[in-house]
Amino acid sequence: MYELNETHDAGLRSWVESANAPDTDFPLQNLPFAVYRRQGSHEPLRGGVAIGDQILDLNAAATAGAFEGEAAVAARVAGGETLNALMALGPRAWSALRLALSRALREGFDTQKTLSACLLPQAQAEYGVPASIGDYTDFYTSVHHATNIGRQFRPDNPLLPNYKWVPIGYHGRVSSIGVSGQAFPRPMGQTLPPGALQPEFGPCKRLDYELEIGIFVGPGNVAGEPIPIAEAEAHVFGVCLLNDWSARDIQAWEYQPLGPFLSKNFATTLSPWIVTLEALAPFRMPFSRPADDPQPLPYLDASSDRARGALDLQLEVHLQSQNMREQGLAPKRLTHTSYRHAYWTISQLVAHHTINGCNLKPGDLFGSGTLSGPTLDQAGALIELTKGGKEPIVMPDGQMRTYLEDGDTVILKGWCERPGVRRIGFGECRGTVLQPKTL
Amino acid sequence: MYELNETHDAGLRSWVESANAPDTDFPLQNLPFAVYRRQGSHEPLRGGVAIGDQILDLNAAATAGAFEGEAAVAARVAGGETLNALMALGPRAWSALRLALSRALREGFDTQKTLSACLLPQAQAEYGVPASIGDYTDFYTSVHHATNIGRQFRPDNPLLPNYKWVPIGYHGRVSSIGVSGQAFPRPMGQTLPPGALQPEFGPCKRLDYELEIGIFVGPGNVAGEPIPIAEAEAHVFGVCLLNDWSARDIQAWEYQPLGPFLSKNFATTLSPWIVTLEALAPFRMPFSRPADDPQPLPYLDASSDRARGALDLQLEVHLQSQNMREQGLAPKRLTHTSYRHAYWTISQLVAHHTINGCNLKPGDLFGSGTLSGPTLDQAGALIELTKGGKEPIVMPDGQMRTYLEDGDTVILKGWCERPGVRRIGFGECRGTVLQPKTL
Numbered sequence: 111m112y113e114l115n116e117t118h119d120a121g122l123r124s125w126v127e128s129a130n131a132p133d134t135d136f137p138l139q140n141l142p143f144a145v146y147r148r149q150g151s152h153e154p155l156r157g158g159v160a161i162g163d164q165i166l167d168l169n170a171a172a173t174a175g176a177f178e179g180e181a182a183v184a185a186r187v188a189g190g191e192t193l194n195a196l197m198a199l200g201p202r203a204w205s206a207l208r209l210a211l212s213r214a215l216r217e218g219f220d221t222q223k224t225l226s227a228c229l230l231p232q233a234q235a236e237y238g239v240p241a242s243i244g245d246y247t248d249f250y251t252s253v254h255h256a257t258n259i260g261r262q263f264r265p266d267n268p269l270l271p272n273y274k275w276v277p278i279g280y281h282g283r284v285s286s287i288g289v290s291g292q293a294f295p296r297p298m299g300q301t302l303p304p305g306a307l308q309p310e311f312g313p314c315k316r317l318d319y320e321l322e323i324g325i326f327v328g329p330g331n332v333a334g335e336p337i338p339i340a341e342a343e344a345h346v347f348g349v350c351l352l353n354d355w356s357a358r359d360i361q362a363w364e365y366q367p368l369g370p371f372l373s374k375n376f377a378t379t380l381s382p383w384i385v386t387l388e389a390l391a392p393f394r395m396p397f398s399r400p401a402d403d404p405q406p407l408p409y410l411d412a413s414s415d416r417a418r419g420a421l422d423l424q425l426e427v428h429l430q431s432q433n434m435r436e437q438g439l440a441p442k443r444l445t446h447t448s449y450r451h452a453y454w455t456i457s458q459l460v461a462h463h464t465i466n467g468c469n470l471k472p473g474d475l476f477g478s479g480t481l482s483g484p485t486l487d488q489a490g491a492l493i494e495l496t497k498g499g500k501e502p503i504v505m506p507d508g509q510m511r512t513y514l515e516d517g518d519t520v521i522l523k524g525w526c527e528r529p530g531v532r533r534i535g536f537g538e539c540r541g542t543v544l545q546p547k548t549l
Numbered sequence: 550m551y552e553l554n555e556t557h558d559a560g561l562r563s564w565v566e567s568a569n570a571p572d573t574d575f576p577l578q579n580l581p582f583a584v585y586r587r588q589g590s591h592e593p594l595r596g597g598v599a600i601g602d603q604i605l606d607l608n609a610a611a612t613a614g615a616f617e618g619e620a621a622v623a624a625r626v627a628g629g630e631t632l633n634a635l636m637a638l639g640p641r642a643w644s645a646l647r648l649a650l651s652r653a654l655r656e657g658f659d660t661q662k663t664l665s666a667c668l669l670p671q672a673q674a675e676y677g678v679p680a681s682i683g684d685y686t687d688f689y690t691s692v693h694h695a696t697n698i699g700r701q702f703r704p705d706n707p708l709l710p711n712y713k714w715v716p717i718g719y720h721g722r723v724s725s726i727g728v729s730g731q732a733f734p735r736p737m738g739q740t741l742p743p744g745a746l747q748p749e750f751g752p753c754k755r756l757d758y759e760l761e762i763g764i765f766v767g768p769g770n771v772a773g774e775p776i777p778i779a780e781a782e783a784h785v786f787g788v789c790l791l792n793d794w795s796a797r798d799i800q801a802w803e804y805q806p807l808g809p810f811l812s813k814n815f816a817t818t819l820s821p822w823i824v825t826l827e828a829l830a831p832f833r834m835p836f837s838r839p840a841d842d843p844q845p846l847p848y849l850d851a852s853s854d855r856a857r858g859a860l861d862l863q864l865e866v867h868l869q870s871q872n873m874r875e876q877g878l879a880p881k882r883l884t885h886t887s888y889r890h891a892y893w894t895i896s897q898l899v900a901h902h903t904i905n906g907c908n909l910k911p912g913d914l915f916g917s918g919t920l921s922g923p924t925l926d927q928a929g930a931l932i933e934l935t936k937g938g939k940e941p942i943v944m945p946d947g948q949m950r951t952y953l954e955d956g957d958t959v960i961l962k963g964w965c966e967r968p969g970v971r972r973i974g975f976g977e978c979r980g981t982v983l984q985p986k987t988l
Contacts, residue, residue, distance in 0.1 A: 245723050250807060263806070270805050275748050276739055280807040281720040281814065284684050285908045286772055295773045297905035300715055300846065309714050311846050314905075333725055333816070334734045334986060360905070366709050367702070368689060368719040369808020372905040375720065377772070407739065407750050466736035466753075466799070466811040467986070469724045547773060547906070 111201070111343040111414065112391040117141075117212040120532045124215045125222040126229070128162030135383075135525065135535020136160035141211050142348070142383040142536075143193055146235040155238040157188035157196065160383055160537075161215050163232050170228040171214070176221055181210035192242045193326075193384070197347045198472035200329045201388075204347070208388055237291075237382035240350075241326060241473035243284045246378070247463060248322075248354060248477035250278040253453040255482035258494040263362065274404050277454040277462045282354075282477065283375030290539045294355070294377040296516060296546040301359040309363060313546040316358035316499060317514040320480040321427050321490030321522055323449055324352035324380050325456055330470035337464045339412040342457035343387060345470065349423070351381035351522040351539035352477050358493055358513070378477075381522065381539035389534055393526040394418035397455050409465055410458045419455035423536075424448050425481055425524050427490065431505060432517025439506045441521055445490060447483035516545045550640070550782040550853065551830040556580075556647055559971045562656040565668070567601030574822075574964065574974020575599035580650050581787070581822040581975075582632055585674040594677040596627035596635065599822055599976075600654050602671050609667040610653070615660055620649035631681045632765075632823070636786045637911035639768045640827075643786070647827055676728045676821035679789075680765060680912035685726060685817070686902060687761075687793060687916035688718040692892040694921035697933040702801065713843050716893040716901045721793075721916065722814030729978045733794070733816040735955060735985040740798040748802060752985040755797035755938060756953040759919040760866050760929030760961055762888055763791035763819050764895055769909035776903045778851040781896035782826060784909065788862070790820035790961040790978035791916050797932055797952070817916075820961065820978035828973055832965040833857035836894050848904055849897045858894035862975075863887050864920055864963050866929065870944060871956025878945045880960055884929060886922035955984045 116122075117139065123130050124138040136142065138161065145155040146165055158165040169189020171177065177185050184207035187195035196204070214221045250256055253273065260268035272278065286294075296317055300309040326347040331337050337345055354374060361373030397419030399405060412419075425448060428441035454462075459476055480490040489495045492513055496502060502510035514520070524536035555561075556578065562569050563577040575581065577600065584594040585604055597604040608628020610616065616624050623646035626634035635643070653660040689695055692712065699707035711717065727733075735756055739748040767786040770776050776784055793813060800812030836858030838844060851858075864887060867880035893901075898915055919929040928934045931952055935941060941949035953959070963975035 247810075248807075260806070272741075272748075272802055272805065276803050278803065278807055279810050281722055281810070283720055283907060284723075285910050285913070286906075288772075295906055298775070299905050302711075308843070309711075309846070311848060333727075334983075336737070336986075357905070363711055364715050364717065365806065365808075366711065367699070367804070367808070368687075368717055369804075369806070371686075371718050371720070372901070372907065375907045376905045404747070407748070409750060462811070466738050466796070466815045467725075467734055468722060468811065468814045471724050474724070544773075547775075 112388040114391055117208055118392055120530060123217040124161060125217050126162045126164050126215060128164065131162065134162055135537050136162055137532045138212060138215055139532040140385060140389050140534045141208055142385040142389065143188065143240065144382040144384065145192060145238045145240050148230065149234055149236045155191045157190060157193055159211055160232065164229040165232055165235055166225065167228045167230065171225055174224045174228060176214045176225055177210045180206040192473065193240050194242050194473040197241060197326060197328050201344050204386060205388060208386065237289045239287055239289050239380060240382065240384055243287060243473055243475045244471045246282040246284050246287060246475045247279050248282040248479060249454065249459055250479040251452040251454040252480055252482045254451065254484055255480040255490060255494065258482060258489060262493065262498045277458055280369045282378065286375055287378045287380060289380055289382050292377060292379045293542040293544050295544045297357050297360065297372065297376040298546055299357060299360040299372050300363055302363045314357040314360055317543060318356045318358050318492045319427065319514065319520045320354035320356055321425055321445060322352040322354050322480060323423065323478045324350040325476040325478065326384055327470045327474040328472060330472055330474065331464050333469040334467040336467060337460055339410060339457050339461035340414055342460035345460055346387055346456055348384040348386040349390065350384050351524050351536050353379040353520060353522055353539055353541055354477055379539055379541040381537050383537045385534060385536055390421060390526060392531045393422045393528065395420040395422050395450055406458065409461055412457065415455050415457045419457055420450045422448055422450045423524055423526055425522070428521040428523065429511065430519045431509060431515060433507050433509065434505065437507055442506055444495060444503065445488060447481055447488035447490065449478065449481055451483045452478060452481065514543050516543055518543050551827040553830055556651040557831055559969060563600060563654045564656050564661040565601045565603050565654060567603065573601055574976050575601055576971045577651060577654055578971040579824060579828050579973045580647055581824040581828065582627065582679065583821040583823065584631060584677045584679050587669065588673055588675045594630045596629060596632055598650055599671065603668040604671055604674055605664065606667045606669065610664055613663045613667060615653045615664055616649045619645040631912065632679050633681050633912040636680060636765060636767050640783050643825060644827060647825065678726055678728050678819060679821065679823055682723045682726060682912055682914045683910045685721040685723050685914045686718050687721040687918060688716060688893065688898055689918040690716065690891040690893040691919055691921045693890065693923055694919040694929060694933065697921060697928060701932065701937045716897050719808045721817065725814055726817045726819060728819055728821050731816060731818045732981040732983050734983045736796050736799065736811065736815040737985055738796060738799040738811050739802055741802045753796040753799055756982060757795045757797050757931045758866065758953065758959045759793035759795055760864055760884060761791040761793050761919060762862065762917045763789045764915040764917065765823055766909045766913040767911060769911055769913065770903050772908040773906040775906065776899055778849060778896050778900035779853055781899035784899055785826055785895055787823040787825040788829065789823050790963050790975050792818040792959060792961055792978055792980055793916055818978055818980040820976050822976045824973060824975055829860060829965060831970045832861045832967065834859040834861050834889055845897065849900055851896065854894050854896045858896055859889045861887055861889045862963055862965055864961065867960040867962065868950065869958045870946070870948060870954060872946050872948060873944065876946055881945055883934060883942065884927060886920055886927035886929065888917065888920055890922045891917060891920065953982050955982055957982050
């Protein structure tokens with residue numbers, strides 16, 4: 111949907127010097143949004159934009175007179191405790207604010223003196239969940255993940271017949287969504303040990319992460335009025351990283367017939383920064399299906415989506431155990447994949463979600479589902495990487511991992527890059543497993 | 550948890566004369582909460598209590614000096630646009646407000662002149678969804694429903710092995726929850742016609758209702774801190790009626806492996822009035838399992854729950870087609886059952902939901918799941934009553950019904966009664982199916 115414009119120009123430099131470093135996640139071409147406050151303070155959260163290693167306070171910048179017209183309105187509403195009001199404004203306002211920010215932070219513009227006072231170093235900030243999330247929907251867009259997992263739950267029937275027709279999704283839990291840095295006790299629950307006739311109760315033994323992206327909804331629709339696929343991206347504010355923590359043993363026992371519940375709803379972790387679709391425009395790619403696969407039904411098919419529906423977003427999972435932290439060992443990279451392997455596009459998710467009249471609201475969140483690539487080393491969860499716990503991973507300190515242990519920290523990373531374009535980073539999504547708490 | 554006290558006394562009469570009628574849903578012993586405004590006005594919604602055919606404005610009554618201490622605080626916070634703040638206060642405040650309301654509305658008390666000005670006839674009111682619902686969880690607490698439905702989806706394996714161990718639940722959609730009077734277009738979607746190899750797209754052909762109760766959460770818990778079952782009812786504000794509209798053909802095609810999604814999330818309808826657990830105290834009953842069934846695991850078992858965990862709440866479903874409305878024919882009663890047949894208690898739902906550390910918040914909503922009783926005429930959905938559409942129901946105008954037709958209105962009713970106690974009613978939960986809208 112978004113055309114390339116001056117904000118994508120790789121030659122642009124910022125007067126915030128750290129934004130010009132080649133390896134920064136947050137160059138002038140990115141401009142992602144978060145809510146933040148000074149670390150350890152009791153200030154209200156407020157909306158900000160990342161630039162290099164700094165955060166620009168949007169309301170303060172607007173008050174300082176840095177923006178005009180629609181951009182000024184957008185900056186004002188983005189200065190609140192959540193980004194819902196900005197998300198509700200829609201693409202024209204988002205683009206106006208992006209252009210105004212790009213110009214105001216650009217080297218040589220006469221804004222440096224005014225705006226320098228509106229910056230806080232990211233090292234001094236703490237973040238909040240960026241929106242008041244009305245509903246969270248988790249999809250299942252990786253056919254490789256669905257096949258890998260399906261093989262373990264249903265060896266005879268790994269990929270169900272609906273998979274290639276329906277963008278499978280289900281509703282997830284909002285209350286337990288946290289932001290990078292989240293720590294949670296290992297969940298307790300019922301599981302059916304192999305061969306047992308009765309369940310047992312205790313701490314989860316097969317705790318896993320899931321590498322996903324989060325997608326924040328913009329204006330949304332009135333109940334009963336589906337969003338046509340060709341208009342879907344006008345309802346997507348942006349993208350972040352998402353860890354859908356999963357208790358595999360609880361899931362296996364509880365998930366039939368109504369789907370995952372306690373196996374998923376104890377914690378979900380988001381990266382703080384939402385990268386807009388406009389910033390991601392240079393990394394869109396054609397979307398197509400293998401010729402032998404069913405083609406999407408008309409309500410899931412649009413020429414614009416075929417032309418640019420995919421997104422080459424590089425994704426990694428890193429794992430650091432408590433022992434590794436204590437020994438000063440760096441996290442181990444477990445996976446490197448890309449969102450371009452997804453079987454369903456973001457527009458298809460929006461069109462499908464609303465086709466029955468279901469209404470989406472500003473700040474609603476989609477999870478992509480675990481993003482496993484076509485080969486096993488691109489798998490987005492331990493259940494796949496360790497083949498259901500049968501092939502442990504050797505960690506840098508010599509310890510073995512099948513599933514997560516208490517004290518483990520999982521770090522998701524994401525970025526887009528291609529020649530001739532500035533690299534766009536997503537920052538980190540970090541979460542830690544604590545010891546279980548008993549009743 | 551709640552002891553019988555003076556507010557339950559069957560002899561109490563109100564100065565609001567309509568509250569003394571024997572068949573009223575809202576005698577002085579009930580005192581349920583809703584948010585409302587004058588019909589057709591643009592006034593903000595505000596909290597009120599039903600008394601006979603009137604509504605008492607809680608904030609106005611507090612302003613008029615009708616309450617003191619904790620009750621005054623509770624009435625004030627209940628006067629806002631949602632009841633979340635009242636739900637957050639917990640049982641001591643709820644009881645204090647109930648007692649103060651019971652006294653202030655009682656015949657002979659010196660409050661009639663002051664409070665008469667705070668009344669609005671229910672016939673002049675419109676209602677809102679009573680809370681800002683953070684998360685909605687739908688359970689599956691009727692073993693009869695689970696067996697009836699399971700037989701149709703999985704003839705060889707109707708009741709899955711986890712059913713008698715796990716209070717099965719899943720997360721539902723918040724955005725499309727509406728209040729009695731809700732009307733929605735028949736959902737469009739993918740279905741797999743019998744014998745077909747490929748799905749087709751079109752209006753749902755097997756649209757159904759589900760008779761449920763809704764349960765509103767009170768204070769709730771901090772993430773990571775489960776609510777012990779013996780304390781569960783302190784976290785339950787009250788109960789309403791809930792219609793979980795269901796598109797059976799869409800459900801059958803989409804529900805594996807992650808559960809219902811578009812088949813359920815287009816609309817959910819609540820009755821406006823929330824009846825508190827304290828009002829329901831006289832109708833609690835012992836809860837027990839058939840001796841051959843597994844007994845609840847310790848985290849789902851409490852002596853208080855065995856003593857009084859069940860609730861004898863009478864429930865009915867009525868159906869009126871557009872043609873019946875035009876001919877002036879009364880709705881046809883399809884079902885009469887009771888919530889006492891539920892396989893899992895409200896306390897068990899709370900304890901299970903939080904056992905993994907999942908946090909509940911004030912205003913969160915549980916659905917009980919379809920409440921079918923032990924015999925088929927007590928079934929809470931058309932899919933059961935018509936045996937999957939094979940045995941149509943004859944309507945009073947001679948038309949046949951398998952599933953819902955456009956223009957059909959479904960009305961849920963609920964009440965508690967037993968000798969020596971005033972009847973407590975729930976009012977109505979009414980919703981209407983409109984013609985489908987195409988893209």
